[in-house]
Amino acid sequence: MSTVIERGGARNETLGFNGRGVLAIYRFEMARFRRTLWQSLATPVITTALYFVVFGSAIGSRMGTIDGVTYGAFIVPGLIMLSVLTESLSNASFGIHMPKFTGTIYEVLSAPISAFEIVLAYVGAAATKSVILGLVILATASLFVPVHVLHPVWMVAYLLLVAAAFSLAGFIIGVWAKGFEELQFVPMLVVTPLTFLGGAFYSIDMLPEPWHTVSLFNPIVYIVSGFRWSFYGTADVGVGVSLAALLVFFLVALALVWWIFRTGYRLKS
Amino acid sequence: MSDRMALAARQPLDAAPAPAPIISISGLTKTYASGLTALKDVSLEIRRGEIFALLGPNGAGKTTLISIVCGLVTPSTGTVLVDGHDIVREYRAARACIGLVPQELHTDMFETVWDTVSFSRSLFGLARDPAYIEEVLKSLSLWEKRKDKIMTLSGGMKRRVLIAKALAHEPKVLFLDEPTAGVDVELRRDMWALVRRLRESGVTIILTTHYIDEAEEMADRIGVIRKGQLIVVEEKTQLMKTLGKKQLTVHLQAPLAAIPAALGDWKLVLNNGGTELEYTFDANEEHMTVPALLRRIVDLGIEFKDLNTRQSTLEEIFVNLVSERR
Numbered sequence: 001m002s003t004v005i006e007r008g009g010a011r012n013e014t015l016g017f018n019g020r021g022v023l024a025i026y027r028f029e030m031a032r033f034r035r036t037l038w039q040s041l042a043t044p045v046i047t048t049a050l051y052f053v054v055f056g057s058a059i060g061s062r063m064g065t066i067d068g069v070t071y072g073a074f075i076v077p078g079l080i081m082l083s084v085l086t087e088s089l090s091n092a093s094f095g096i097h098m099p100k101f102t103g104t105i106y107e108v109l110s111a112p113i114s115a116f117e118i119v120l121a122y123v124g125a126a127a128t129k130s131v132i133l134g135l136v137i138l139a140t141a142s143l144f145v146p147v148h149v150l151h152p153v154w155m156v157a158y159l160l161l162v163a164a165a166f167s168l169a170g171f172i173i174g175v176w177a178k179g180f181e182e183l184q185f186v187p188m189l190v191v192t193p194l195t196f197l198g199g200a201f202y203s204i205d206m207l208p209e210p211w212h213t214v215s216l217f218n219p220i221v222y223i224v225s226g227f228r229w230s231f232y233g234t235a236d237v238g239v240g241v242s243l244a245a246l247l248v249f250f251l252v253a254l255a256l257v258w259w260i261f262r263t264g265y266r267l268k269s
Numbered sequence: 270m271s272d273r274m275a276l277a278a279r280q281p282l283d284a285a286p287a288p289a290p291i292i293s294i295s296g297l298t299k300t301y302a303s304g305l306t307a308l309k310d311v312s313l314e315i316r317r318g319e320i321f322a323l324l325g326p327n328g329a330g331k332t333t334l335i336s337i338v339c340g341l342v343t344p345s346t347g348t349v350l351v352d353g354h355d356i357v358r359e360y361r362a363a364r365a366c367i368g369l370v371p372q373e374l375h376t377d378m379f380e381t382v383w384d385t386v387s388f389s390r391s392l393f394g395l396a397r398d399p400a401y402i403e404e405v406l407k408s409l410s411l412w413e414k415r416k417d418k419i420m421t422l423s424g425g426m427k428r429r430v431l432i433a434k435a436l437a438h439e440p441k442v443l444f445l446d447e448p449t450a451g452v453d454v455e456l457r458r459d460m461w462a463l464v465r466r467l468r469e470s471g472v473t474i475i476l477t478t479h480y481i482d483e484a485e486e487m488a489d490r491i492g493v494i495r496k497g498q499l500i501v502v503e504e505k506t507q508l509m510k511t512l513g514k515k516q517l518t519v520h521l522q523a524p525l526a527a528i529p530a531a532l533g534d535w536k537l538v539l540n541n542g543g544t545e546l547e548y549t550f551d552a553n554e555e556h557m558t559v560p561a562l563l564r565r566i567v568d569l570g571i572e573f574k575d576l577n578t579r580q581s582t583l584e585e586i587f588v589n590l591v592s593e594r595r
Contacts, residue, residue: 018361024391028377035379103375107434110339110369111392112361269301269342 021113022121029095029125040129041136044083048137051079052144055201066203067234072145077228078200079141081162084134085195085220088163089187092126092170097177100267109268115261119171126167127160134159148231155230161246162223166191168253175266194220199228204236219245289353290314291366291442291473292338297347299333299497307333309497311347315442320464320474322484322505324587325494331477332372334494335444339369352441365393368435372446372477374427378420382411385419386433393438405433409463425456432463443467445476449483461487481584491583493590501590505583511551512586516579517559519546522572531569535562546573 033040056072063071099105108118141147149155169186177183198220204212215221216237226242229235235242260267292315299308307330315321325331336342338349340360349356354363377385386402406412409429414422419430428448435443445464449457457480464487468474478484484491484505491508493501501508524543535557538547548562559578566573 018394020391020394020396024388028388031384032379102377103371103373104377106339106341106369106371106375107389107392109341110364110367112364112394113392114361264343269336 018111018113018117021111022117022124025108025118025121026125026128029122030128032095033091033125033129041133044087044133044137045140048079048083048140049144051075052141056144066206067232069232069234070145073147074203074228074232075201076138076141076145076147077231078195078224080134080137080159081220081224081227082192082195082200083137084130084159084163085166085191085223086187087133088126088130088166089170089173089191090183091129092123092167093174093177093183093187094170095122095126096171096174097180097183100175101180105267115258119168119257119261123164123167123171126170127163130163130167131159134163150233151230155227158227158230158243158246161250162227165246165250165253168250168257172253172256172260175260191220194218195224199224199236219249222246223249288317291317291352292475293348293350294334294338295348297334297337297349298345299330299337299342300345307497308337308344311494311497311499313492313499313502315473315475316490318468318471318473319489320468320476320487321490321492322488323475323477323492323494324481324484325477326591329494330497331494332446333497335369335446335475335477339367339444340364361394365438366441368438368440368443370428370431370435370443370445370448372450374424374431376419376427376430379418381416381418382406382422382430382433383415385430386437389434390437395438401439402437405436408466409433410459425452428452428456428460436467440472442473442475445474447477447479449478449480457483481582481587485583493587495591509580509583509586512590514549514551514580514585517548517550517562518577518579519548519563519566519573520544520575520577521546522574525571529569529571532562532565 052072055075059071065071066074096105099108138147173183173186177185197215198218199215200220204215204221207215222237222242222245225236226239226246229239229242259265292313294311294313297308297311298306300306311330311334323331323334333342337344338351338356340356340363349363351363352366354366356363380388383402383406386405387397387399390402391397403412406415409432411426411429411433414426419427422430432445432448448464449460452460461483464474464476476484476487488505491501491503491505492499501512503511518540521544525539525546526543528537528539528546532546535548536550538549539545540547546566548559550557550559563576
């Protein structure tokens with residue numbers, strides 16, 4: 001860390017990277033997560049358990065295997081992605097929207113901290129929460145069905161990349177939103193339906209035409225497919241295509257965040 | 270104020286006989302996307318260690334000016350240097366010098382006083398320093414409240430928390446945007462005392478206020494801004510001397526029907542049924558002096574029983590300044 005501001009009048013203003021500032025925001029966001037730990041973790045865990053009771057046991061027991069994987073195990077990656085996507089969006093959007101709403105954003109914007117560092121702190125905290133949540137859901141799922149991760153390193157890397165990309169998107173939503181209704185709009189009315197229709201609970205190969213082709217225009221298909229490949233080695237689309245789609249999404253989100261800070265869009269007058 | 274809190278700005282004061290200004294604003298203009306021009310070619314220098322009061326009616330551009338210096342609003346044109354650092358190109362170094370206490374009570378309601386003040390210090394890139402935070406909290410009478418959540422504090426205490434947050438990174442310049450808006454008289458007096466202590470420790474203070482008596486009480490220099498233009502920047506005492514007016518009232522023993530022609534050289538007004546002669550003059554009056562007037566009154570055989578004088582308040586000067594340019 002190259003942060004050097006000496007106390008008192010003899011400040012050495014050679015701040016290359018305000019690591020303490022980044023950590024301060026990160027810790028603040030994680031403290032909020034800890035304060036609401038019960039709601040943050042209990043809700044998705046209970047929801048996941050319900051999914052397994054309904055889809056895994058009640059319906060799944062009457063279904064055959066998909067690509068050699070039992071239905072209960074097949075839906076695990078999709079369920080994790082469903083939670084990670086929505087929680088990444090919600091955490092990051094709330095994280096930046098709340099200080100905007102309460103007015104405390106003034107302190108961050110007037111501090112010697114760069115746009116990159118601000119994003120790193122907020123998005124890093126949101127992504128951390130989502131990854132923790134994803135791992136908790138994985139642990140919960142393993143209580144109901146035998147879960148086998150074929151490519152654990154890929155699984156973790158992919159989880160981190162998805163969490164970071166959607167946290168970036170959440171940051172954009174948080175800056176864009178003028179109120180809490182808009183904050184909920186994208187996660188609830190865009191991402192959740194797309195995830196349900198994106199192969200979270202089925203293989204898109206099971207869809208008849210033209211729905212199979214239509215599904216290929218749903219970006220979530222690529223995200224869920226790539227993540228499922230890390231578990232079972234099978235995918236709806238090529239894993240390289242999935243990774244490329246995710247990277248494009250990440251870079252577009254990054255470019256939008258860069259534009260926000262360059263123009264001060266809804267942050268500065 | 271402790272020695273530690275004094276360190277940030279004292280050194281330059283002692284170093285040179287005519288130190289460079291702590292803030293230099295040059296040709297600053299701000300036009301918002303709506304087309305509203307909030308600042309028009311504002312140039313201003315703030316001296317190290319002074320208390321500068323920025324006065325102006327609502328919407329004059331005070332908060333826009335402060336917000337630009339602090340990095341919250343992007344200027345349209347012009348440059349701002351804080352302790353020699355450009356606020357755009359060297360924004361880190363410039364912002365590290367500044368503490369901002371906003372007008373509104375923007376605080377994280379669920380945080381404790383200690384945590385939120387410590388957060389502010391870290392945000393500005395400084396290492397944790399519990400001893401210094403303790404000093405700040407004690408100086409603001411917040412020590413007993415350090416474990417309390419901000420949501421449980423009174424409005425006045427929340428205002429103190431905002432000041433503590435602004436001081437947490439040992440700034441050289443402290444901006445106070447309407448620091449006593451909506452606070453009771455006692456707290457207002459406390460706030461004034463605090464500002465004085467901060468100034469004594471070497472911190473440069475820039476405050477905006479609607480309370481003219483506040484500026485009169487505390488400021489070394491005064492700037493008046495109106496419709497985005499800085500119309501006056503002057504030492505407070507000089508401002509009151511040059512723009513202020515004095516008034517002499519002579520209470521007569523017997524009423525006069527009219528002002529005698531022999532007193533025509535003085536601009537006199539007859540009040541209160543002819544029992545009071547009122548003479549308004551400026552502080553620089555050299556010829557039509559009060560002693561000369563009184564001698565002439567005596568010479569004319571007009572008897573008086575009492576005299577009193579009063580000087581214009583800063584509020585009257587401010588009202589005159591603003592209304593003159595309407």
